[in-house]
Amino acid sequence: MVSATAFIFAAFTAGAYALPRCRPTPTLPSTGLGDNLPPPPAGLVLKKIALGHGLQNYTCSSTNIAAAADAKGALAALYDVTTLWPGTPKTGLPSQEAFNTLTSTVIHSQDIPLNLAKPEAAEAGYTGSSLNFLATSIPFIAPEDLELGSTTAKFLGHHYFDKDGTPTFDLSEAGLKASVVKQTSAPVPVGADPGPLGTGAVAWLLLKDSEKGLSNGVSVVYRVITAGGNPESCSTTGLGSTTSVPYTAFYWFFG
Numbered sequence: 001m002v003s004a005t006a007f008i009f010a011a012f013t014a015g016a017y018a019l020p021r022c023r024p025t026p027t028l029p030s031t032g033l034g035d036n037l038p039p040p041p042a043g044l045v046l047k048k049i050a051l052g053h054g055l056q057n058y059t060c061s062s063t064n065i066a067a068a069a070d071a072k073g074a075l076a077a078l079y080d081v082t083t084l085w086p087g088t089p090k091t092g093l094p095s096q097e098a099f100n101t102l103t104s105t106v107i108h109s110q111d112i113p114l115n116l117a118k119p120e121a122a123e124a125g126y127t128g129s130s131l132n133f134l135a136t137s138i139p140f141i142a143p144e145d146l147e148l149g150s151t152t153a154k155f156l157g158h159h160y161f162d163k164d165g166t167p168t169f170d171l172s173e174a175g176l177k178a179s180v181v182k183q184t185s186a187p188v189p190v191g192a193d194p195g196p197l198g199t200g201a202v203a204w205l206l207l208k209d210s211e212k213g214l215s216n217g218v219s220v221v222y223r224v225i226t227a228g229g230n231p232e233s234c235s236t237t238g239l240g241s242t243t244s245v246p247y248t249a250f251y252w253f254f255g
Contacts, residue, residue: 055133
């Protein structure tokens with residue numbers, strides 16, 4: 001069976017020789033369900049499309065073993081995939097399928113780009129308990145580009161939650177920053193990649209500016225085409241547990 005990585009490699013190689021007549025306008029993905037995220041406000045323009053690869057963090061703080069785990073932020077490296085959008089001259093992948101499968105390809109074939117307390121858990125293919133994926137106090141590794149077959153997605157920045165628990169995207173390589181809060185969510189499409197732990201894909205999100213004066217050049221962020229990231233049950237990990245689950249997602253930044 002041909003791997004997803006091999007498919008991306010072959011697709012990109014073939015696409016390099018088929019240049020479009022004009023630069024395409026990327027269109028936000030749809031879940032294919034009744035519930036979709038609303039479009040960006042009028043007047044905003046797309047600044048970047050990033051692929052995020054990292055961890056969704058959780059705690060089981062309830063005294064009820066049947067309660068769902070509480071979300072406690074995320075950590076991820078961000079890679080610039082804007083120029084891989086299908087139809088982009090010289091760099092675009094030749095089909096929407098080739099682009100959309102990047103999140104699945106990366107989560108199953110690439111090491112998690114974070115410093116973990118158990119380093120072996122960062123290796124691609126590791127499927128141990130979510131108790132084993134905890135990041136160290138210095139979570140981010142030295143910036144590295146993401147190798148995708150015959151092309152490269154440049155390192156763009158980091159996603160984290162600040163000291164006040166506010167979701168933050170620091171696109172340091174582009175001089176952009178987003179401090180955001182959740183506006184709304186949408187359920188994932190049927191067949192969304194459940195990730196290496198099989199826990200399911202996290203919801204699609206629309207995030208708006210936090211109005212703390214911390215953003216620069218970005219006012220709206222979308223999280224779409226997610227893979228993995230949902231928590232294991234507290235009955236599995238135990239009351240009082242802190243866990244982390246691998247995930248990938250596309251982030252669209254508008255400003």
